[in-house]
Amino acid sequence: MPTVRTNDVQTYYERRGSGPPVVFVHGAILDSSQWTQQIDALSDEYTAIAYDVRGHGRTGGSDRESYSIPLLADDLHAFVTALDLENPVICGLSMGGCIAQVYAAAHPEAVSGLILADTFTPYLFGRGEWFQRSVMLRAAVPPVRLLGYERIERAMVWVHERLSKGASGDYERVESLRAEGPTMDTAEFAKVIRAVASFHETRVDHSAISAPTLVLYGEQEPAFLRRHVSKMAADIPNAVVEEVPGGGHASNLDNPDFFTEAVREFLANVRPAGESDGATASE
Numbered sequence: 561m562p563t564v565r566t567n568d569v570q571t572y573y574e575r576r577g578s579g580p581p582v583v584f585v586h587g588a589i590l591d592s593s594q595w596t597q598q599i600d601a602l603s604d605e606y607t608a609i610a611y612d613v614r615g616h617g618r619t620g621g622s623d624r625e626s627y628s629i630p631l632l633a634d635d636l637h638a639f640v641t642a643l644d645l646e647n648p649v650i651c652g653l654s655m656g657g658c659i660a661q662v663y664a665a666a667h668p669e670a671v672s673g674l675i676l677a678d679t680f681t682p683y684l685f686g687r688g689e690w691f692q693r694s695v696m697l698r699a700a701v702p703p704v705r706l707l708g709y710e711r712i713e714r715a716m717v718w719v720h721e722r723l724s725k726g727a728s729g730d731y732e733r734v735e736s737l738r739a740e741g742p743t744m745d746t747a748e749f750a751k752v753i754r755a756v757a758s759f760h761e762t763r764v765d766h767s768a769i770s771a772p773t774l775v776l777y778g779e780q781e782p783a784f785l786r787r788h789v790s791k792m793a794a795d796i797p798n799a800v801v802e803e804v805p806g807g808g809h810a811s812n813l814d815n816p817d818f819f820t821e822a823v824r825e826f827l828a829n830v831r832p833a834g835e836s837d838g839a840t841a842s843e
Contacts (some may be wrong), residue, residue, distance in 0.1 A: 561618065566638035572618035573639070574758035577603025578639035580672075580831035581648040582823075584610040585636065585656030587810065588752055591741050594653070597660070597816045602824060610650075611639055615748040617741055618796030627755040629655075629762050633662035640670065649673035649831055651823065653812060655756050659734075661764050665754045668770040673830035674796075675823060677776040678809050680788040681795075682762045689784050690760070697757040701750045737813075766795035773799040778807025778814060785809075 563570045574592050576599050584595040592610035599608040612619035614635050615627060624631075636659055640648060650671055652660030657679025663676045684690045773796045777789045793801045802822055804811035812819040827833075 564639065564642045566635045566642060568624070569619055569622050569635070571611050571614070571635070571639055573609055573643075574599060575607065575609045577599070577606055577608050579606040579833050580827070580835045581609060581645045581829075582606040582827065583636075583640065583645065583648045583650050584608070585650065585652035585659050586610065586613060586616070587654035587656055588756055589616070589744060589749065590737060590814075592618075593737050594739055594810070594813065598651075598812060598820050598823065601820045601836065602827070606827060606831075607645075609643070609645075613656070615752045616744065620742070621745055621748040621751075624751070627751040629658045629662055629755055629759050632659045633757065636660075636663045637670075647672040647831075648837065649675065649827060651675035651677065653677040654679050654809065655752075658756070658759050661766070661769075662762065664771060664773075665764050665766065666755075666767045671769075671771040673826065674769060674771045674773040675776065675826060676773065676792060677819075678778055678781065678785070678807075678811050680759075680785055681761045681766070681791055682764055683788070683791060685784060685787050692784065694757045694760065697753050701753055725776050728831050753800055766792065767797060769796050769798075771798070772826075774822070774830050775799055775801045776804055776811060776819065776822060777801070778804050778809060778811035780806070780808045780814075782809075825835060 561572060562575065563572050565571070572592070582602060584592070584598060586592055586594040591612045595610040599610055602608045613632055646700055647670060650660045650664060652658070652675070657676040658678060660674060661679070661681065664671045684693065693808050721833040775789055775792050777785065793799050804815050804818055804822070807819070
């Protein structure tokens, strides 16, 4: 089982192929298996790497009392450094996109391309979004201790579907991925959810992101997230936007063929296959 030390955790990762490096960062309460289809497809020309974020999957938890998106971005920096990856393209979805934003803004010289999928910025568009992103997320933690996060998330998905039909996408696929992987500890769930819920307290200077950026979002994403797509497109200097047909909040699972080809086209422009991969095997 390939792992590498990143700060105070032993981080599990999957790595396939050779060529310019691409690092995939998964969403909350999932793990690196979210990216299996993209890794399998892109490893024909690229070094495709996905890892389990602290608190998730085979990386598991830590003794820290709380997590934050900046901490998880620092873990990403330690991961890239430990694997000796030279100017990788970073692709993050949802929570992974939050992590990728913080990382790319803090280390603009270390990123050759950035892909932000189905994600949001720290900015809050009014009290309604503050209630949804901060209050509702935090409120999910206490019942999880009694009922388990699977039941609580199903209830949250039901609510989101009532508010924005199709936003949950292929949720059965998400559930199957979770069933196949390690069970998440309740304490880790609480720390991860609180990290996402407090992302609005993080300062991210999007103007510092110098790498070409692709912003992807699912066609069925809720209205509040579409506002963040527009904000990223306006605030990141070299950003382009593309809609994933039929996609919900995990568009790489909802329409994997379209998503993967969009990523491949982006990579062909920023890190063409055939370049030195800039990566040293550390397994």
